Amino acid sequence: MDEPEDTIDGLPDIVRNSDRPIIIYQGAPPNQMEQAASNSLGLLSWLALLSLCLFIIGACFWNVWNPAHDPEQASPIYAEGRPIGLAKQIEERKQINALSADLVTYIDRVRADNFDRRRTRATHPLLSNPGGVDELRRAWDLKCQSVRDSIYDRRIGRLEARLAEAQRQRARQSNSLEAIRLDSEVQSLARQRNDELARRRADSDPALRCTPSALATVCSKSNSEIWCNPDKVRPQEFVEKATQRR
């Protein structure tokens, strides 16, 4: 029986007999562990940087292109409220500027025409164009009249319903005392209805008199609506005010 060959530290023959260099490490090769740790840290740093960049892109994009509106804040342009995104704020401001451009020049021209005692030909689109202040004022006055009419209609309708009911009861009534009471009630209701009709015709009820929008009160300094004192309500909308605040 052949004796087994003397092997060095159990290296297989195929390795021992090859022409290639044999290097046997104890433990990990030098610097291998450090390199692995360094690679992990590097990867994490890359990921953190990438995430930061993506976060910045997302935040900037959202800041500029956010399509939402804030319904709590009134906007002079958008019915749904003040836009939150910068792009829409720019759009809103451009529209405001376009609408109100030369308003002061316009009033100066009208005053100059008044001074020269001639009829003015100056107009301003914000006032005279379709959808302008003049047209909206007319529409507002008409709506107010319609609201006033509907209030009178409701009042007169209620009186007429009560009158009809009293007349029905009177027709069924055989008791003379009750008939007398119902007669007086019918007369009273008829009088009330006629008074209401007269008030409606003459527009004599001050509580139901529409104030024309062109004769509305003028904004005071203490008014907190945006169309009265926009620089107080929203100082950041005006560069001068914003710099004064700083």
Place this chain on the structure above:
Amino acid sequence: MIGKVTSPPAEGARHSLRDPGVVWRMVRISVAWVARSVVRLWVVGLLVAAAMGSGVALNQMFQARGQLESLRAEPGPDAYAVVAYRRELARQIETMGRNRTEEAVPQPPPRPQLLEEIDIARQRNQQVVSQGSAVASAPTMPVVNAPD
């Protein structure tokens, strides 16, 4: 370090180049190196692109802010108030169009100062026109000569 190092003879090296295993191993190493380089380039490119993108996004945002600031320079609060008044009128008209059950008529919104000035100026212009037409009709009236 324990080991046995055998210096490969030149003849052996020539043999090993013909060895398909060695060639395959070299190809594999080359492919791995190329793949690793491509991945590294891709990661670095990604990061550079992200950094450029964030720079562009920041620039866009600050440009938008600057544009908004410049737009806010004009007009002043007076003209702004008239535009806001127009919107408020439209809003009230819309509200009045809905079903109302209140027993009082609505009150119009207060007018901004500038709009009141415009209203006064326009009203004066109307008066000027009516006075002007009265003056214009004067020459058609009979002329009364003073006695000699």
